[in-house]
Amino acid sequence: MTKQCDPLVSMPEPSRGPQSTGRHSRFDQQATHFDARAGVPPEAAQATTRTLRQLAALTGGNVVLDVGAGTGNVGSFVVDAGVRYIGLDVSLPMLQVFATKLTTHPALDSTALLIAADADTDWPIRSGSTAIIFFSRSVHLLHLPHVVRESLRVAHPDGAFLVIGRVRRSPESIRALLRKEMQSVLSHHGIIGRKKEELHETLMTALAAHGCHVQPPGPRTVATWTVEESPAACLEAWRGKEGLAGTPLLAPVQHAVLEELERWAHARFGDVHQLHPVPEHYELVVVEINRRA
Ligand SMILES: C[S@@+](CC[C@H](N)C(=O)[O-])C[C@H]1O[C@@H](n2cnc3c(N)ncnc32)[C@H](O)[C@@H]1O
Incomplete structure (x- = not known):
């Protein structure tokens, strides 16, 4: 899965499987049940893959860098898109789940690479090598000025997209x-x-300042599905997380916040176990990177 001295990565990689960064992530604990709790349906991943393939064809390269690739809930489909795929994630347990999805993949050694690395530090990817820099449900977790800097650095000079x-x-x-x-x-x-x-808006403004623009204007909805959700199930999922709303919290504070929220939910919804069908949409925001700007 990982190769030694890959021309795309800027440091020698160990020859087998993603290796630990030595850093722990709050996603480590979620790895084995992430797909069941938060996975998007295959149709969303397949539609995304089609779009990424089409976009890559518009550029001078064929490398898709998936930053915060996780368990490969989306990325494992992109591996099949006829591109070179690099999945980068700080959480080794998340990538290990991803790797199990690829063990029987025929093109694995030649087209896919999983790298455990912190995307808030320099990305181990060569400058100018990448056609698509893809963030599925991950960009809000990263340091945005660094995302802008590194995306512009790795973007292929003949055209690239941030998705x-x-x-x-x-x-x-x-x-x-x-x-x-x-x-x-x-x-x-x-x-x-x-x-x-708000984080997405901040990122768009920063990219626009570097001559990048959303193509076409506005997000593209690529898949829609229905989930059944209840207040109790949402609260239960948040109890199992480290921190809330992207913010690390001390356990007693998190407990107090969720207790208060549960009281509010009882008052607002009555039966907190009642399931409600709600539509969800997976959408892509496509930004054309103008590296020469
Ligand atoms: C919500 S998950 C999304 C996973 C996958 N992209 C998907 O859509 O299914 C966010 C991922 O971002 C990763 N992540 C968070 N901070 C990171 C960082 N600093 N560097 C690299 N990956 C990071 C987490 O480990 C996690 O796997």
Whole structure:
């Protein structure tokens, strides 16, 4: 899966499997149940793969760099897209789950590479080598000025795209309503949660300042599906996470916030175990990188 002295990576790689960065991530604990808890359906991954393949064909290269690749819930489909695929993630356990999906893959050694590395430090990827820099549900977790710098550095000089994949929910969905209330409870505790939408806006503004632009304007919805969600299930999932709203929290604080949220949920929804069907959408924001700007 990893190769020695790959021309695309800027450091010699060990010859077998992703190796530990020595850094622990809050995703380490989620690795074995991530797909069941937070996976997107295969149709979303397949539609994304088609788009990435089409975009790569518009560039001078064929390398797709998937930053925060995780368990390969999306990336394992991109491996089949006729491109060179590099999946980078700080969490070795997440990548190990990814690797199990590729063990029988025929093109594995020649076309796919998984690298355990912290994307908030210099990416171990050669400058100018990459056609697509892809972030599926991961860019909001990273240091954005560094994302901009490194994306511009690795982008192929003859054209490249930065693509953000994200799940969009109705603001009226149970989870969105709970998240909104969570932000308010956190603020009562003096904690400012990270808001993904604002982070995306900040990233777009920074990229625009470097001559990059969204192509075509606005996100493309590539898949829509329905999930059944209940307030109780959302709260249960958050109890199992380290931190909330992208912010690390001390365990007693997290417990207090979720207790308060649960009381609110009882008052707001009545039966917190009642399942509600809600549509979810996977959408791509495609940014054309102008490396010469
Ligand atoms: C929500 S998961 C998304 C995984 C996958 N892209 C998907 O859509 O299924 C976010 C991933 O980003 C990774 N991640 C978070 N911070 C990172 C960092 N500093 N460097 C590299 N990966 C990071 C996590 O380990 C996790 O696997």
